[in-house]
Amino acid sequence: MNLFSLKGKVAIVTGGTGALGQHMVKTLVHAGAKVAVLGRRMEQVEELVAEIQAQGAEALALCADVLDRKALELAKEEVLRHFHKIDVLINAAGGNLAGATIGVGQSFFDLKTEDFRKVLDLNLMGTVLPTQVFAEAMVQQKSGVIVNLSSVAAHLPLTRVVGYAASKAAVDNFTRYMAVELAMKYGEGLRVNAIAPGFFLGEQNRSLLTNADGSLSDRGYQIIAHTPMKRFGNPNDLDGALLFLCSDAGRFVTGTVVYVDGGFTAYSGV
Numbered sequence: 001m002n003l004f005s006l007k008g009k010v011a012i013v014t015g016g017t018g019a020l021g022q023h024m025v026k027t028l029v030h031a032g033a034k035v036a037v038l039g040r041r042m043e044q045v046e047e048l049v050a051e052i053q054a055q056g057a058e059a060l061a062l063c064a065d066v067l068d069r070k071a072l073e074l075a076k077e078e079v080l081r082h083f084h085k086i087d088v089l090i091n092a093a094g095g096n097l098a099g100a101t102i103g104v105g106q107s108f109f110d111l112k113t114e115d116f117r118k119v120l121d122l123n124l125m126g127t128v129l130p131t132q133v134f135a136e137a138m139v140q141q142k143s144g145v146i147v148n149l150s151s152v153a154a155h156l157p158l159t160r161v162v163g164y165a166a167s168k169a170a171v172d173n174f175t176r177y178m179a180v181e182l183a184m185k186y187g188e189g190l191r192v193n194a195i196a197p198g199f200f201l202g203e204q205n206r207s208l209l210t211n212a213d214g215s216l217s218d219r220g221y222q223i224i225a226h227t228p229m230k231r232f233g234n235p236n237d238l239d240g241a242l243l244f245l246c247s248d249a250g251r252f253v254t255g256t257v258v259y260v261d262g263g264f265t266a267y268s269g270v
Contacts, residue, residue: 003249007032010083011246012075014066014130015093017044019202020149023235024090024242025052025059031243033088034058036079038130040065058083066093066126072133079134086137088246091130091148094123095204100163108162116163123167127174135182135190143189147245148175150196152261172196172257179255191254193245198261199223200233226269229262 011028015021016037028035029052037052039045042063052059060082064071079086099115102108127148138144153161154168175194182190201209209220209232216224224230241258244250259265 004243004247005032006088006243006247009033009087009246010036010079010085011088011090012036012038012062012079012086012130012134013090013092014038014126015091015149017041017048018092019204020197020200020235020238021090021092022048024092024238027236027239027242028088028090028246029055029057029059031247033246034060034083036060036062036075036083038062038064038066038075038093066091066130067121069129069133072130076133076137080137085141086134087144089130089134089138089144089146090242090246091127091146093126093130094149094167095119096161096164100161102160102162111162116166119163120167120170123164124170124174127171131178131192135178138190139182139186142187144191145246146178146190146192147242148192148194150175150194150257152196152198152259152265154196154257155259155265168196175257176255183254191245191250193250193254194257195238195241195245196257196259196261196265197238198227198233198259198264200235200237223264226267227262227264228267231262233260233262 011033013021013025016025017039025035025037037045037048045061049059049061062075064075097115097119099112100119148171150171151168153165154172157165179192211217238260241260
């Protein structure tokens, strides 16, 4: 018996076309799940779904903004019409804005509060709203797993990224709250956890962490110096944690934030 198998399970991944979200979609499919990919750009979503279907797996394209409750409700109806249930929700949508970040030579007093609110909305409300919408189906079937995407910045606030760090700390708190809420009111079949990635090099942060010639920037060097494994993460480094939390292997695990960071949050710097 393969405890990590997701055969017969139906999963929804918000932010499913993002760098990490897209990899999670493929990991879930490889484990046997039928996956509904939710994103804001239908062309990108359909391209990913077509790739999955070409491999003989089942997938569904959903176009919705995670801050649009009506669009999420329509997406839920489409999933239930197509797959008849919802077993797993991965809240992978999120991000940051330049205005919610303290730039070089700036201070906290230069923070653009309107962008700070937008980042809070995207990361926190973009987790709360899909949970509120899709978890209803889980409650009715008395089983389901939710995995939120957090960050090491929630545990150890990083310099400059004040909005992102604050919003991910709120996601951690929300994760624990929902774990208690669902288990105590609806039973042990409902679990809520989070994965907190460390530093994964991607197109969004490449210019911040590396120079044009590929060498480490000053910030990139600081990160590697404080990462005991001495490297950035790769998307497939998330596979084990994701499958553990989504499958029966983690059936007694809820309210937990799993750090996948190469030891970054464990190291004091000394």
